[in-house]
Amino acid sequence: MDTDGFAADLGPAGRAELGPSPPGGLLDVLGVAAIVLDADGRIVFWSPQAQALLGYSAQEALGRYAARLLVADEHVDLVLGLFAQVMEGEGTWAGVFPVRHRDGRTRLLEFRNMRLLDDRGDLYALGLATDQATLQRVERDLALSVRLVDQSPIGLAVMDTDLRYVMVNPALERINGLPAEDHLGRSVHEALPLLDADPLEAGLRQVLATGVPLLDQYTVGRTRADPGTEHAWSVSCFRLEDGGGKVLGVATSSVDVTDRHRAALEAERARHRLAVVADASVRIGTTLDLEQTARELADVAVPELADMAAVDLLDAALAGHRTTVPSGGPALFRALAVAAAYPTEAASAADAAGEIARYDADRLVTRCVNTSRPVMVPHVGEADLSLIARDPRAAALMARAGVHSYLAVPLIARGEVIGALDLVRARNAQPFTDDDATLASELAARAAVCIDNARWYQQQRDTALTLQRSLLPEPPPRLFGLEVASRYQPAGAASEVGGDWYDILPLPDHKTALVVGDVMGSGIKAATTMGRLRTATQTLAGLGLEPTQVLLNLDRITAGLDPYFATCTYALYDPHSAQCRISTAGHLPPVRMRPGHDPELLDLPTGAPLGVGGVPFRSTAVDLDPGDQLVLYTDGLVETRDQDIDTRLDALVTLLGGPHRALEYTCDHLLAALRHPDDHDDVALLIARVRR
Known part of the structure; x- marks a missing residue:
């Protein structure tokens, strides 16, 4: 069967796929010439590539002695010796040799010579040749590409038209925590199950279909190399085509931008904190009414920070006394405000506004005002609820409501602790973090001054009103x-x-x-x-x-x-x-x-x-x-x-x-x-x- 002009490609499953090979491939670039000599050294086969390389047509070359036609006189003896060596079966010969072109110029060709044996036992010599300069350029380009790919700090990969890996470089092996052999033949989803691969694979299909590169697509996820940490990558994709325009697959480059991602997240968190604090500055302290100021703080905290918030003042602060809680002693709080993002049993567990509650020294809110520091329990357990709630019934209500994270920050005004802001999360699945504690502390610091102003104003107003009524x-x-x-x-x-x-x-x-x-x-x-x-x-x-x-x-x-x-x-x-x-x-x-x-x-x-x-x-x-x-x-x-x-x-x-x-x-x-x-x-x- 004549298969001239057809190429057999190996598909992703290893099966042979026959089809025409368009011009422009590597062999076409090299222009490899094939020349066959009989046992006497006469040319018996002469390929079109040989004519293009040396200028002689087949009619001019066939039947003539190759040494006399193609070799300068001073090299004839050397050529005959090498020819005899090949024909005697002592191996192949490879190297660079000067060959005379039809126009008289001498060209350096890279040769591969070997002995052939036909079905009648006759011997022939096959010479494969290409221009040395062209070969060196291709080898140099290939070596440079290989070195760049192997030594690049950027993760590089080639995928076939079924979006399965056919090549990965060492950098991508390190990024993904997976050897090259475990990539090959697999899709992104199969190789990296911890990564949300659907958006990336959708982008790859788009590149395959349109040929338009996909640049700097942001991907966030985890890999086997570091499964406990979230990383971020900037991924770019390009369609690969051969010289004839046939689509071969896609190439991807992946740059680890985790540090930049974390910096961006931190900057966004900082901007968010500033926005929340700025909003709180407007919303908190609109009046000198103590209860309303406390409600404003609770309303700002919900649902921004928590599913439920409670503002409690030390009863001593309301009475105008020093508010230091004795070490190891209980604390008396007067509840001022409670806010919930949605109807919940946890609201019933909080002290009602106006009520006075006594909390022993081991309670978390008491520890908060006693140490003047935030108290955070990211993951609340049954034992923790008994240290948060006022009594077992309230603890049971909080457990049924799904409270799973707790944060208390002190209200400090003019260097004096006057109360606490209590926050809990239930429907919000995220536990409280240090960032949340920082934001809550900033809100509490600003609100505490407003609450303290309202506290002193109310005391002065009550005094003036008492005086006036007495008069x-x-x-x-x-x-x-x-x-x-x-x-x-x-x-x-x-x-x-x-x-x-x-x-x-x-x-x-x-x-x-x-x-x-x-x-x-x-x-x-x-x-x-x-x-x-x-x-x-x-x-x-x-x-x-x-x-x-x-x-x-x-x-x-x-x-x-x-x-x-x-x-x-x-x-x-x-x-x-x-x-x-x-x-x-x-x-x-x-x-x-x-x-x-x-x-x-x-x-x-x-x-x-x-x-x-x-x-x-x-x-x-x-x-x-x-x-x-x-x-x-x-x-x-x-x-x-x-x-x-x-x-x-x-x-x-x-x-x-x-x-x-x-x-x-x-x-x-x-x-x-x-x-x-x-x-x-x-x-x-x-x-x-x-x-x-």
């Missing part, structure tokens, strides 16, 4: 001709207690003084100033002074309490004349309500605030008949940041319209309609109704 009047005795109701409401949690006050002062001759005032400012000092002014007002009213004289004296007293100013309305009711003389010092006007009439703001001289000094005060007489009401109030009832004062005063007058109601109801109705729980100012409200 406000007790319910007055039964008044002649008047029925009164009053309210004091402190500012919301985000602001301090102010200096608002009211007074109901029974005076001789059945007269009654009604006073409402507001010390500008807030806090303990404002409350103290308010108490001093109230005492002075009581003293001045007891002297039987007119309203203008009372305010004049209060103005002098307030000027000595620099830098404080105050507004005030002083109303003196005389039931015998059915009149009320009113004088104001920079205060909002009272409202008069009369049966059958619309409520009205009294048009009174405003006057300057107390403490300005040198400004006279004027008094206005207002008739009050039985059933008439007088409403006195401080600006906290009507002032807001988003509406002008006239609009708010109109709202007050509108609310007072309609049939007259019980005074207590009117007080509550005004506060509910005009006040918001977070209003930044306190309010004093006083309503008096004339009786027969």
